Amino acid sequence: MDTPSADAAPARPLAMSDVAARAGVSHQTVSRVINRHPNVAVATRARVLAAIEELGYRPNGAARALATGSTRTIGLVTANSSQYGPAQTMLGLERAAREAGYFLTVSVLDDTGARTMTEAIDRLATQSLDAIIALSTYDEAVRALRQVQTPVPLIRVQAGPEGHDPAVWVDQEAGAALATRHLLDLGHRTVHHVTGPAGSIEAAARLRSWREVLESVGAPVPSVLHGDWWPASGHAAGRELVARRRGGESVTAVFVANDQMAFGLLNAFHEAGLRVPDDVSVVGFDNVPEAPYSIPPLTTVRQDFAELGRRGLQLVLGLLAGQEARPRPVAPQLLVRATTAPPARGRGRGEG
Structure with a gap:
């Protein structure tokens, strides 16, 4: 069997110039394609990408970072990723980053x-990143973010509009107003509310807006029921509302601060023999994938997490390009399904 000569030179790694030669373009054009520069003709871009594929060329990330001053990597700090909202926001950010040619x-x-959040950001700040995104919906962590100094842009996502630092968010108050007004417009005298956990910026915004809408039309403001985002707490709130009805309180409509708690509430009403929406109307928040398939299908407020991720990434790229940050909230959408209806005459007090 032939063996390579000891004097044979090792195979040279593929370089950008090899791609340029194969595609019949300049070295600079290949660089523009790799770095997703917009000023490249469609046909030329296709030719370069075909050459990259044919040769199996993989850009040297370290060399590119030295040449461009960019690692095309963004750090993300997030908590509670097991919950639907944070998990979907993280996925939206990852998808938007990938489409823009960045790694997350x-x-x-x-x-x-606060301490956990700041320590995580400090660790990320020591790495070679172009920017850092902090995803948090809790007061303590968001307050801490305002005190953090980083060598790269720091962007807050879903933390609300407070403060002057760059941020993107879904308009929680607008969403809660949509839910509450929908129930009032159906003819309900008032709307009960199951709120999220203490310290949650989202829960506080939804609670505040619910109360403001009721007060604006002179409707009674019932005492709030407290939950923790999970179905068990919604079930407990539902049992409490059943007890209130049996005690003589009129309960015909409920705005629940998220869909998971709404599912628990629906289960408690079913156990008590209450019919939704005949006896009680229910609105949730988030539009989780299960919402259209609950019994009955849940009326809810949709948050567009994909759009939130896209705007967050746009804000990052704008800051990296030296542009002034002009964030605006993502508008929520009310999805009317089968858990809401006008109140039945004479119902809402003492049945069940």
């Missing part, structure tokens, strides 16, 4: 405390 390196926190 993720640090998932065990809690939402």
Whole structure:
């Protein structure tokens, strides 16, 4: 069997110039294609990409970072990724980053405390990143973000409009107003509310808006029921509302601060023999994938997490390009399904 000569030179790694020669373009054109520069003709871009595929060329990330001053990597700090909202926001950010040619390196926190958040950002700041995104919906962590100094842009996602630092968010108050007004417009005298956990910016915004809408039309403001985002707490709130009805309180409409708690509430009403929406109307928040398939299908407020991710990435890229940050909230959407209806005459007090 032939063996290579000891004097044979090792195979030279593929270089950008090899791609340029294969595609019949300049070295600079190949660089523009790899870095997703917009000023490249469609046919030329296709030719370069075909050459890259044929040769099996893989850009040297370290060399590109030295040449461009960019690693095309963004750090993300997030907590509570097991919950639907944060998980979908993270996926939306990852998808938007990938489509823009960036990598997302993720640090998932065990809690939402200020110290945990700042330590995670400090660790990311020591890495070679172009920017850092912090995803948090809790007061303590968001307050801590305002004190953090980083060598790269720091962007807040879903943390609300407070403060002057760059941020993108879904308009929680608008969503809660849509839910509450929908129930009032159906003819309900008032709307009960199951709120999220203490310290949650989203829960506080939805609670505040619910109360403001009721007060604006002179409707009674019932005492709030407290939950923790999970179905068990919604079930407990539902049992409490059943007890209130049996005690003589009029309960015909409920706005629940998220869909998971709404599912628990629906189960409690079913156990008590209450019919939804005949006896009680229910609106949730988030539009989780299960919402159209609950019994009955759940009326809810949709948050567009894909759009939130896209705008977050746009804000990052704008800041990296030296543009002024002009964030605006993502508008929520009310999806009317089968858990809401006008109140039945004479119902809502003492049945069940």
